[in-house]
Amino acid sequence: MNKPMNLPAHVSIVEVGPRDGLQNEKQAVAAADKIALVHALQDAGLREIEVTSYVSPKWVPQMADNAEVMAGITRQPGVRYSVLTPNQKGWEAARLGQPDEIVVFGAASEAFSQRNINCSIAESIERFAPVVESALAEGVRVRGAISCAVGCPYEGEIAPERVELVARLMRQIGVQHVGVADTIGVGTPRRVQAALDAALKHYPIDAVSGHFHDTYGMALANVYASLEVGIATFDTSVSGLGGCPYAKGATGNVATEDVVYLLHSLGITTGIDLDRLIDAGQGIRAALGQANGSRVARAMLAKRAA
Amino acid sequence: MNKPMNLPAHVSIVEVGPRDGLQNEKQAVAAADKIALVHALQDAGLREIEVTSYVSPKWVPQMADNAEVMAGITRQPGVRYSVLTPNQKGWEAARLGQPDEIVVFGAASEAFSQRNINCSIAESIERFAPVVESALAEGVRVRGAISCAVGCPYEGEIAPERVELVARLMRQIGVQHVGVADTIGVGTPRRVQAALDAALKHYPIDAVSGHFHDTYGMALANVYASLEVGIATFDTSVSGLGGCPYAKGATGNVATEDVVYLLHSLGITTGIDLDRLIDAGQGIRAALGQANGSRVARAMLAKRAA
Numbered sequence: 001m002n003k004p005m006n007l008p009a010h011v012s013i014v015e016v017g018p019r020d021g022l023q024n025e026k027q028a029v030a031a032a033d034k035i036a037l038v039h040a041l042q043d044a045g046l047r048e049i050e051v052t053s054y055v056s057p058k059w060v061p062q063m064a065d066n067a068e069v070m071a072g073i074t075r076q077p078g079v080r081y082s083v084l085t086p087n088q089k090g091w092e093a094a095r096l097g098q099p100d101e102i103v104v105f106g107a108a109s110e111a112f113s114q115r116n117i118n119c120s121i122a123e124s125i126e127r128f129a130p131v132v133e134s135a136l137a138e139g140v141r142v143r144g145a146i147s148c149a150v151g152c153p154y155e156g157e158i159a160p161e162r163v164e165l166v167a168r169l170m171r172q173i174g175v176q177h178v179g180v181a182d183t184i185g186v187g188t189p190r191r192v193q194a195a196l197d198a199a200l201k202h203y204p205i206d207a208v209s210g211h212f213h214d215t216y217g218m219a220l221a222n223v224y225a226s227l228e229v230g231i232a233t234f235d236t237s238v239s240g241l242g243g244c245p246y247a248k249g250a251t252g253n254v255a256t257e258d259v260v261y262l263l264h265s266l267g268i269t270t271g272i273d274l275d276r277l278i279d280a281g282q283g284i285r286a287a288l289g290q291a292n293g294s295r296v297a298r299a300m301l302a303k304r305a306a
Numbered sequence: 307m308n309k310p311m312n313l314p315a316h317v318s319i320v321e322v323g324p325r326d327g328l329q330n331e332k333q334a335v336a337a338a339d340k341i342a343l344v345h346a347l348q349d350a351g352l353r354e355i356e357v358t359s360y361v362s363p364k365w366v367p368q369m370a371d372n373a374e375v376m377a378g379i380t381r382q383p384g385v386r387y388s389v390l391t392p393n394q395k396g397w398e399a400a401r402l403g404q405p406d407e408i409v410v411f412g413a414a415s416e417a418f419s420q421r422n423i424n425c426s427i428a429e430s431i432e433r434f435a436p437v438v439e440s441a442l443a444e445g446v447r448v449r450g451a452i453s454c455a456v457g458c459p460y461e462g463e464i465a466p467e468r469v470e471l472v473a474r475l476m477r478q479i480g481v482q483h484v485g486v487a488d489t490i491g492v493g494t495p496r497r498v499q500a501a502l503d504a505a506l507k508h509y510p511i512d513a514v515s516g517h518f519h520d521t522y523g524m525a526l527a528n529v530y531a532s533l534e535v536g537i538a539t540f541d542t543s544v545s546g547l548g549g550c551p552y553a554k555g556a557t558g559n560v561a562t563e564d565v566v567y568l569l570h571s572l573g574i575t576t577g578i579d580l581d582r583l584i585d586a587g588q589g590i591r592a593a594l595g596q597a598n599g600s601r602v603a604r605a606m607l608a609k610r611a612a
Contacts, residue, residue: 185605188571189530217564217601218571220527224495258523265494265524295523299491 008232010269012048013256014179014209015041017284018069019050019084020253021241023062025288031065033287035072038081040280041238045272046256048080050103050235054090070097082143091131101141104128104175108162108195109152121162125169132174144175145211149195151186160198167202177207179235182222185215185251189225196229209233212254214240219254220262227266234259239281240293255294257281274300314538316575318354319562320485320515321347323590324375325356325390326559327547329368331594337371339593341378344387346586347544351578352562354386356409356541360396376403388449397437407447410434410481414468414501415458427468431475438480450481451517455501457492466504473508483513485541488528491521491557495531502535515539518560520546525560526568533572540565545587546599561600563587580606 018037022029034052041049051073057064066083075081082101085091094102106125107113113121132142146166152158167178180195187195192210199208210226211234212219223234237253260272278297285292292298324343328335340358347355357379363370372389379387388407391397400408412431413419419427438448452472458464473484486501493501498516505514516532517540518525529540543559566578584603591598598604 188568190572214601215605216567217523217526217561218568220523221530221568224527224530255523261522262494262524262527266496295520299521 007227007266007268008230010232010271011227011263012209012233013046013260013270013272014048014050014082014233014235015046015238015256016050016211016235016253017041017237017239017241017256017281019053019063020235021237022284023053023060024242024252025062027288028062029284029287031068031072033284034065034069036287037238037280037284038069038073040276040283042076042079044276044280045270046277047078047271048082048101050082050084051099053084053086054094055084055086067093067097070099080141082141085131087127088131091134095135095138095140099140101143102131102135103143103145104131104170105145105147106166106170107148107152108146108158108166109148109155110162111154112148112152115154121166122169125166125173128175129173136174141177142175144170144178145181146170146178146199147181147183149180149187150182150191151184153184157191158195160194163195164198164201167199171202177209177233178203179209179211179233181211181235182213183211185213185219187212187222188216188218189221192222193225193229196226196231200229205230206232209235211235213251214254215251220258223254223259223262227268236260238277238294239285239297241281241284252293255281255296257294257296257300261296313533313572313574314536316538316577317533317569318515318539319352319566319576319578320354320356320388320539320541321352321544321562322356322517322541322559323347323543323545323547323562323587325359325369326541327543328590329359329366330548330558331368333594334368335590335593337374337378339590340371340375342593343544343586343590344375344379346582346589348382348385350582350586351576352583353384353577354388354407356388356390357405359390359392360400361390361392373399373403376405386447388447391437393433394437397440401441401444401446405446407449408437408441409449409451410437410476411451411453412472412476413454413458414452414464414472415454415461416468417460418454418458421460427472428475431472431479434481435479442480447483448481449483449485450476451485451487452476452505453487453489455486455493456488456497457490459490463497464501466500469501470504470507473505477508483515483539484509485515485517485539487517487541488519489517491519491525493518493528494522494524495527498528499531499535502532502537506535511536512538515541517541519557520560521557526564529560529565529568533574542566544583544600545591545603547587547590558599561587561602563600563602563606567602
């Protein structure tokens with residue numbers, strides 16, 4: 001047999017359920033429930049939480065309570081609270097909430113960029129330059145998300161060169177960390193590794209993260225394949241928020257519980273208490289009146305009940 | 307980054323849905339529907355199909371129609387039809403159906419062996435010796451399934467040494483191929499690799515297969531990890547038969563569609579037509595009145611409908 005590769009000893013989880021997850025849930029969630037979710041997550045040991053987004057409520061009504069949610073959180077030392085900022089206006093609003101980090105984004109697909117925000121990839125990143133500059137000047141960290149990093153709904157497969165382009169442009173404007181995001185969940189291990197390698201041409205290994213959606217059930221295999229190339233940061237969504245587990249073609253983020261279970265089983269530390277994490281997921285799913293989308297949560301809850 | 311490992315160029319899929327899958331469905335399935343399933347599977351390119359089991363209908367009423375199903379199949383050249391035989395009596399009944407292969411089994415857990423069949427691991431394998439001898443004398447292949455190969459409901463974690471013991475005992479009685487079966491779905495990549503390595507001490511790489519259940523959603527990561535140690539045969543169940551996708555703690559086999567999708571994406575050939583495979587799965591799920599348990603099938607059906 002081949003010798004197993006060395007995997008990272010510790011992995012950082014960026015919990016994106018409150019933002020990427022809830023933004024993709026059709027149903028409204030009260031600000032109090034979102035705040036309770038953030039509290040439950042930090043109590044479970046999460047140290048990076050993407051809380052909300054400062055986008056126009058016209059486009060994303062689910063995040064209209066961004067200021068209320070940010071103000072309502074009882075912050076814990078050592079926890080990094082991040083928010084999505086789509087533009088200068090979003091940053092101006094976001095800074096009032098005193099986030100530790102902002103997230104800017106760009107698609108690795110020219111067609112997606114054109115259709116979604118009506119400009120080229122290069123223009124879309126350039127527009128973020130003043131936002132990044134301003135944030136860094138105030139001591140706020142800046143993370144970049146490279147969406148459509150493996151596939152695009154319009155273009156199909158995305159070449160790693162596109163990811164490399166976005167990574168290079170983000171690096172140029174001062175973005176400190178990039179996430180390689182398979183936002184439509186079509187990635188498989190080798191393609192994901194190729195996309196990560198492309199980003200690694202412009203960022204060191206500890207400044208690149210993996211972000212996978214589980215549309216085809218490949219997300220955990222992709223996480224494992226990412227660990228093999230040394231990636232040690234992943235975006236995940238508690239209880240798989242953002243995709244209804246029972247919907248046809250559900251496209252939710254990979255569940256935090258499932259990733260944590262995999263990591264712990266590989267002897268990789270995360271600092272997260274899996275049982276409390278499951279409770280956090282159950283809490284928000286109860287608020288939504290939905291079943292839990294994490295297979296690990298479902299299996300462990302069945303065991304608890306037995 | 308680490309260099310990606312060499313993966314097998316071709317993988318053989320052993321479709322166990324008609325047997326392992328349907329045996330674990332509570333609801334009755336007509337023999338005609340089972341036969342139609344086998345036909346659909348071979349039309350999709352499956353070359354190894356575990357058709358039925360010759361166990362007492364008192365214990366497994368779902369398989370009481372074994373003779374009818376075996377007699378009803380229009381066999382295709384190049385397809386291997388296998389059946390489960392729990393003992394001498396099962397083999398005597400099974401041989402009348404002229405299977406190409408029989409499957410014998412033993413648990414890697416002493417506690418499971420004692421509670422399930424009231425004898426030790428060693429005794430359980432020894433009892434199969436005359437069955438194996440008789441089958442081989444008639445030119446029937448013999449495959450062995452090592453159940454509880456990673457974990458046991460009574461003992462918890464199973465040491466690789468137990469798997470090695472069962473593999474050695476099976477080798478001694480003439481079993482030609484062994485499947486390392488995580489029958490309760492608690493396996494994770496490194497533990498699965500350790501169990502496979504244990505079996506590989508007594509069997510060559512092309513005589514060892516992986517058999518994973520998706521209880522914790524880890525099955526595809528385990529398949530990927532198995533490929534890395536060179537394993538090129540997997541048991542899978544079309545549409546995830548055997549586990550209701552919506553049940554708490556569902557423990558079904560990994561879905562054939564999901565494994566085939568992963569393999570093809572890695573550039574590994576299987577000889578299977580994924581679209582026809584999805585149709586086969588839809589056919590049996592329609593007969594059961596159930597939703598499809600394969601994520602790939604759900605995603606691709608949603609795409610077809612769009």
